[in-house]
Amino acid sequence: MNPYPLRLLTIAISCALLLNLPGCGGTEDTDTVSSSSTDTVTDTDTDTDSDSDSDSEDLGSGILHTAYYEFDQDNVNVVLSGTKVVIETNGLPNHTSPYWSSSNELHVEPTVTSYAKMAPGYIDDFVGTYTLTVDNSPSKASTTSATGLGAIGIAVSGSVIYNDEEGPGVPLDDAATSLDFNGAHTGPQSYHYHLEPISFSDDDSNLIGVIADGFFLYGRKCNSTGTYPTDLDESGGHTSITQFAQDAEYHYHIQNELYLGSYYILFPGNYQGSASAIR
Structure with missing residues (x-):
C-alpha cells in the first residue's frame, strides 16, 4: 500500500513553508522533500489537489515522482525544479552497521565480516x-x-x-x-x-x-x-x-x-x- 498521495494532500493543505536545498534555486512549481526535525514534506504546486493524488501523472510539468518520498528525509533533500530533480545527501545511512564508530547508537558488532577484515574508517x-x-x-x-x-x-x-x-x-x-x-x-x-x-x-x-x-x-x-x-x-x-x-x-x-x-x-x-x- 502506498500512503504517500494521501500524505502529500494532507501536508499540502496544512503547510505554507517551502524548504529548498541551499543554492538550488526553487521556482513557483517546486515539490520538496526536505530534511527537518518535523519530517516535513512541502508541496507548492499550483495544480489541483486531484493532480497531487496521482502517483506519476504528467511528471514533466511540476509533480515530483512519488518514489522520491521514500528517501530518508533526515539524510536526503529532494527538490523538483522544472523538469529536473536535484537530490542531495549527506552520505550517511539510516541503519545499523559495524562501520559506525563504537560510540554511535547505530553501531553493531560485525557478523559477516570482522574488525580485522573491515575497511579503514568509520x-x-x-x-x-x-x-x-x-x-x-x-x-x-x-x-x-x-x-x-x-x-x-x-x-x-x-x-x-x-x-x-x-x-x-x-x-x-x-x-x-x-x-x-x-x-x-x-x-x-x-x-x-x-x-x-x-x-x-x-x-x-x-x-x-x-x-x-x-x-x-x-x-x-x-x-x-x-x-x-x-x-x-x-x-x-x-x-x-x-x-x-x-x-x-x-x-x-x-x-x-x-x-x-x-x-x-x-x-x-x-x-x-x-x-x-x-x-
Missing part, C-alpha cells in the same frame, strides 16, 4: 555531501554507457550505490570479506553499497534508490507480480507498473543471480539512460 568520519541532478521523467538513451568507479546512485537510506568493481581492474571479490551485512563498506570516501542492503530490502520489491541516469532501482522482485521478473535486460531493467507509478515505466531491479554463493550485486550492468555525475 561512517562518522565522512563530512560532506553528494548531489545528483536527473530528469524527473527520464528516457532511455540511444546507446548504453558503462558505469565508472565511485558513486553511481543514491539509496533511500542516504548512502550511495557503487557498481560491482572495487577499483580499476579490481573485482569486488577481492574486497568481499570487508563488506558488512548490507553489502557495504567505507572508502575511499564514504560508506557505500555494492550488494543487496538487507536493512531495507531483503528479497522483496522495495525501492533501493535512484541510479545516476534517473531510473529507479528496486529489489529483486517486481511489485506488479510479486515474483522475480523474467524479462530483464542486460542492465537488470524492464518496463512495468510499480508501487509508485500507475503507468508502466522503465526501472531497474537487483538481478536475482547469486554472487559468491549468497549475495546479490546491486548494479552490474550499463546505464540505459544518460547518466549525470554524482558530485
